[in-house]
Amino acid sequence: VELAPGAWHVPDWLSLDEQRELVAAARSWAAPPAGMRHTVMPSGGVMSVRSVCLGLHWEPYHYSEFLPDGTPVKPFPALLGALARRAVVEVYGSVPSDPYDIGLVNHYDAGASMGLHRDADEESPAPVVSLSIGDRCVFRFGNTETRTRPWTDVELYSGDLIVFGGPSRLAYHGVPRIRPSTGDPATGLASGRLNITIRAMGRRT
Numbered sequence: 001v002e003l004a005p006g007a008w009h010v011p012d013w014l015s016l017d018e019q020r021e022l023v024a025a026a027r028s029w030a031a032p033p034a035g036m037r038h039t040v041m042p043s044g045g046v047m048s049v050r051s052v053c054l055g056l057h058w059e060p061y062h063y064s065e066f067l068p069d070g071t072p073v074k075p076f077p078a079l080l081g082a083l084a085r086r087a088v089v090e091v092y093g094s095v096p097s098d099p100y101d102i103g104l105v106n107h108y109d110a111g112a113s114m115g116l117h118r119d120a121d122e123e124s125p126a127p128v129v130s131l132s133i134g135d136r137c138v139f140r141f142g143n144t145e146t147r148t149r150p151w152t153d154v155e156l157y158s159g160d161l162i163v164f165g166g167p168s169r170l171a172y173h174g175v176p177r178i179r180p181s182t183g184d185p186a187t188g189l190a191s192g193r194l195n196i197t198i199r200a201m202g203r204r205t
């Protein structure tokens with residue numbers, strides 16, 4: 001389903017086995033050092049999701065090889081690169097312009113949400129690939145001009161793929177709410193929603 005030019009939603013893209021593999025991997029990615037944490041914004045606000053970065057660490061609003069406490073970011077897993085390339089080839093029918101090298105794993109508990117924002121700290125125009133596991137959520141897909149309406153709310157289920165390329169790469173988006181206790185424990189995720197987002201840094205010019 002094309003949500004907007006270049007933005008695609010592919011329901012039920014991951015098999016249950018792949019979801020289980022990613023949940024198990026995420027458990028090791030989430031462990032310290034350089035594990036899952038709440039990001040603190042420059043305003044002093046604390047994001048309600050917990051996140052762990054792989055390959056490059058994101059801190060508002062730039063990337064680094066180190067966390068603020070000086071620990072090195074975990075390496076980018078080959079598994080995520082392979083999934084992202086496969087997604088782009090299936091959806092767009094062409095290989096991505098840059099190698100995928102940034103993984104971001106977000107965990108939303110029952111009350112967590114993410115406000116409307118753009119992912120604009122990467123240099124590459126390569127599509128962003130995003131996977132959902134666990135509880136369902138409302139994903140809000142906005143426009144490229146303003147943080148306000150018009151937007152479209154899409155229900156994302158465990159196993160769904162969304163990709164954002166071309167004119168939608170810099171669209172505003174967010175997750176206003178999750179639907180608690182709607183996930184299948186067979187994924188290995190006991191509660192909440194896991195989002196795995198894969199991006200390419202690209203070459204700075």
Ligand code: MD5
Binds near residue numbers: 142170
């Ligand atoms: C999520 N996470 O479901 C979303 C999935 C984040 C984030 O937004 O930054 O961690 S990524 C959705 C996305 C990425 C890039 C572009 C667009 C959406 N878009 O143009 O709508 O937890």
Ligand code: FE
Binds near residue numbers: 117118119173
């Ligand atoms: Fe985002």
